[in-house]
Amino acid sequence: MVKDASPVLAVVGAGNMGSGIAQKMATEGFDVVLVDVDDEKVARGVGIIDRTLKEAVERGIMRPDRVAAIRDRIHGTSTFGELADAELVVEAVFEDRALKRDVFTRLESVCRPDTILATNTSSYLVSDIASAVKTPGRVLGLHYFFHPAKNRLVEVVAGKTTAKDVFRRAWALQEQLGKIPIASADASGFIVNRFFVVWLMEAIRMLAERVASAITIDEIAKKTFGVGMGPFELMDVSGVPIALHASTTIGDAYGAMYGPPPMLKQQVESGRMWPLGGTVDPTADRVVSERLMSGVFTAAKALVDEGVGTIEDVDIGARVGLRWRLGPFEMMNRRGGSHPIRLVKTSIENGVATITVNRPDAMNALNEAVAAQLTQAFHDAERDPGVTGIVIAGSGRSFVAGADIRFFIRNIERNDIAQTEAFTERLQTLFVEIQNCRKPVVARVHGLALGGGVELALACDYIVATPNATLGFPETGIGIYPGLGGTQRTTRRIGTGLAKWLVLTGDVIGAADALSIGLIDAVAPREELDAAIATLAAGGPSKERKPPAPPAAFQKLAAFFDGNGVETIRAGRADTGGDERLDRAMTAVAGKAPIALTLAASLIDDGARVSLEDGLRMELSHVREIFATKDALTGLLSIGKARPVFEGA
Numbered sequence: 335m336v337k338d339a340s341p342v343l344a345v346v347g348a349g350n351m352g353s354g355i356a357q358k359m360a361t362e363g364f365d366v367v368l369v370d371v372d373d374e375k376v377a378r379g380v381g382i383i384d385r386t387l388k389e390a391v392e393r394g395i396m397r398p399d400r401v402a403a404i405r406d407r408i409h410g411t412s413t414f415g416e417l418a419d420a421e422l423v424v425e426a427v428f429e430d431r432a433l434k435r436d437v438f439t440r441l442e443s444v445c446r447p448d449t450i451l452a453t454n455t456s457s458y459l460v461s462d463i464a465s466a467v468k469t470p471g472r473v474l475g476l477h478y479f480f481h482p483a484k485n486r487l488v489e490v491v492a493g494k495t496t497a498k499d500v501f502r503r504a505w506a507l508q509e510q511l512g513k514i515p516i517a518s519a520d521a522s523g524f525i526v527n528r529f530f531v532v533w534l535m536e537a538i539r540m541l542a543e544r545v546a547s548a549i550t551i552d553e554i555a556k557k558t559f560g561v562g563m564g565p566f567e568l569m570d571v572s573g574v575p576i577a578l579h580a581s582t583t584i585g586d587a588y589g590a591m592y593g594p595p596p597m598l599k600q601q602v603e604s605g606r607m608w609p610l611g612g613t614v615d616p617t618a619d620r621v622v623s624e625r626l627m628s629g630v631f632t633a634a635k636a637l638v639d640e641g642v643g644t645i646e647d648v649d650i651g652a653r654v655g656l657r658w659r660l661g662p663f664e665m666m667n668r669r670g671g672s673h674p675i676r677l678v679k680t681s682i683e684n685g686v687a688t689i690t691v692n693r694p695d696a697m698n699a700l701n702e703a704v705a706a707q708l709t710q711a712f713h714d715a716e717r718d719p720g721v722t723g724i725v726i727a728g729s730g731r732s733f734v735a736g737a738d739i740r741f742f743i744r745n746i747e748r749n750d751i752a753q754t755e756a757f758t759e760r761l762q763t764l765f766v767e768i769q770n771c772r773k774p775v776v777a778r779v780h781g782l783a784l785g786g787g788v789e790l791a792l793a794c795d796y797i798v799a800t801p802n803a804t805l806g807f808p809e810t811g812i813g814i815y816p817g818l819g820g821t822q823r824t825t826r827r828i829g830t831g832l833a834k835w836l837v838l839t840g841d842v843i844g845a846a847d848a849l850s851i852g853l854i855d856a857v858a859p860r861e862e863l864d865a866a867i868a869t870l871a872a873g874g875p876s877k878e879r880k881p882p883a884p885p886a887a888f889q890k891l892a893a894f895f896d897g898n899g900v901e902t903i904r905a906g907r908a909d910t911g912g913d914e915r916l917d918r919a920m921t922a923v924a925g926k927a928p929i930a931l932t933l934a935a936s937l938i939d940d941g942a943r944v945s946l947e948d949g950l951r952m953e954l955s956h957v958r959e960i961f962a963t964k965d966a967l968t969g970l971l972s973i974g975k976a977r978p979v980f981e982g983a
């Protein structure tokens with residue numbers, strides 16, 4: 335959640351998209367000004383938000399008081415002048431070029447000079463809209479997807495004249511909004527609609543050619559792409575005319591494969607829904623799936639070749655925006671293709687290499703591929719004589735939310751825990767290399783860091799976090815213990831007592847508290863984060879750190895965990911003196927996996943008495959043992975479900 339001083343955001347056009355965008359902004363804690371032409375239109379837009387929020391309450395997703403707080407942050411108005419102080423204005427009026435250009439001219443005259451002006455246009459070029467104003471540097475595209483309060487994808491589009499800093503600020507705001515941004519060139523259809531429209535049009539062409547019925551094509555499409563709705567049902571729901579409009583503009587730019595077949599035009603003229611009756615013909619499976627894939631793959635490859643988007647962004651766009659199980663390039667690779675998918679990307683600026691884990695829809699979880707690419711990227715940066723400092727970051731809203739649990743589960747089920755051990759060892763080695771690197775390495779924790787993510791950060795020389803960052807070790811709650819230095823480096827920063835508190839309770843700690851106990855080195859608001867990091871990465875103050883004296887409440891926790899054995903605490907028999915926080919900590923420990931607790935506690939205590947190297951070796955030496963417990967499997971399988979009950983076996 336964003337803190338009090340967050341900037342005001344604004345949306346112009348309170349229709350289907352605009353109201354949803356405003357709702358999302360308010361949900362994430364921003365004050366929002368929502369503008370439409372008159373009070374009636376404003377009220378209609380606010381009404382859309384009210385209905386969506388009411389639904390969320392009815393479905394138990396949100397509590398009524400939260401909804402009230404969200405609504406309080408939305409201010410509807412028909413007065414453009416109220417946009418004056420906005421940090422960002424998103425335009426979402428009708429898809430009409432002259433209207434949009436006019437709206438931008440008005441925005442330019444009322445907004446502060448540094449307000450970012452964004453268009454949510456689907457079919458015009460951002461540069462074309464931007465050319466209407468005298469300050470086109472502050473104009474860019476933010477292309478959201480329906481429903482914009484629920485669908486997390488946003489295409490961030492730099493026009494010809496968009497200033498770099500504007501792009502960066504807009505991108506950061508999207509991450510703060512919990513969006514998953516991908517970068518698209520200013521080209522017709524941007525990234526996602528470019529291949530999505532081919533998926534739709536190829537379906538219509540097959541229907542027209544009587545290759546298969548609509549229901550057959552829908553069912554095969556659902557199965558092939560792992561998606562909830564086929565092309566025909568989706569067009570019926572989202573509007574057949576919208577499909578015609580999109581395919582017409584993209585077809586005009588790129589040719590017949592993207593353009594509307596005559597049958598689509600007839601369908602729009604008839605005003606009817608697609609004929610989805612009848613039964614599915616299983617014999618059409620192969621031809622339908624091949625044609626759909628072939629169209630999508632061709633479009634995806636073309637847009638990457640043209641530099642409109644990267645392979646990774648195409649795949650993220652498909653998974654997040656369209657909710658396909660896999661992206662087009664992942665699908666191609668499963669079918670024998672060899673497209674390099676970069677899960678880790680590096681950018682170098684002023685001698686600082688920023689290495690970003692780029693799996694935003696998996697909260698950048700560490701798996702084998704990420705580990706290998708992270709290692710490679712780190713080695714490259716370390717060896718590059720032009721690089722003087724290194725930053726490790728995550729994309730999207732989180733830093734790194736731990737290791738990939740599915741990989742652990744698979745290894746247990748296949749009786750191949752050696753794989754998990756080898757993976758742990760490889761990452762331990764990388765983390766030691768990071769720690770020993772002669773160039774300063776800074777962890778940029780701009781959101782959630784859990785388990786392996788905290789351990790990665792702890793291996794860096796500095797940890798800089800945003801005020802909303804949270805850190806924690808959930809491992810003992812899922813039957814395992816932190817194996818990537820969490821039981822060793824944590825102690826070396828905050829002592830055994832607080833290390834045990836964090837690891838044995840699984841409590842998450844906010845940035846301010848983490849700073850007060852010395853778990854991290856600095857907290858900087860989002861706007862100042864990169865500057866703060868650049869200073870440290872450029873050599874900054876010395877690496878010698880003197881841990882602060884923790885606040886009294888944390889000293890109590892430390893003394894409690896140092897003064898009582900883990901068994902006593904787990905059994906609820908330690909004397910808390912009635913201290914509420916200690917009581918809570920004791921209760922938290924009681925719910926964790928017993929074997930994991932015992933191992934973690936002794937690794938922390940024993941590790942404090944030996945060198946880091948020996949401590950890490952001890953930590954690694956119990957990996958097989960812990961992953962072979964029943965509780966590990968129970969815990970790992972429980973993620974996303976009810977809290978597990980551990981047997982201590």
Ligand SMILES: NC(=O)c1ccc[n+]([C@@H]2O[C@H](COP(=O)([O-])OP(=O)(O)OC[C@H]3O[C@@H](n4cnc5c(N)ncnc54)[C@H](O)[C@@H]3O)[C@@H](O)[C@H]2O)c1
Pocket residue numbers: 346347348349350351352369370371375379425426427428429430433437454455456457477478479480
């Ligand atoms: N619907 C989608 O799935 C989708 C997806 C991505 C992008 N888009 C784009 O988003 C934009 C909005 O689409 P929508 O579906 O929300 O349209 P909509 O018709 O639901 O809403 C448009 C709103 O803009 C208001 N408006 C018109 N002129 C205005 C002005 N001068 N000042 C302020 N408000 C004005 C209208 O009163 C209306 O409330 C379009 O550019 C569209 O291409 C739509």
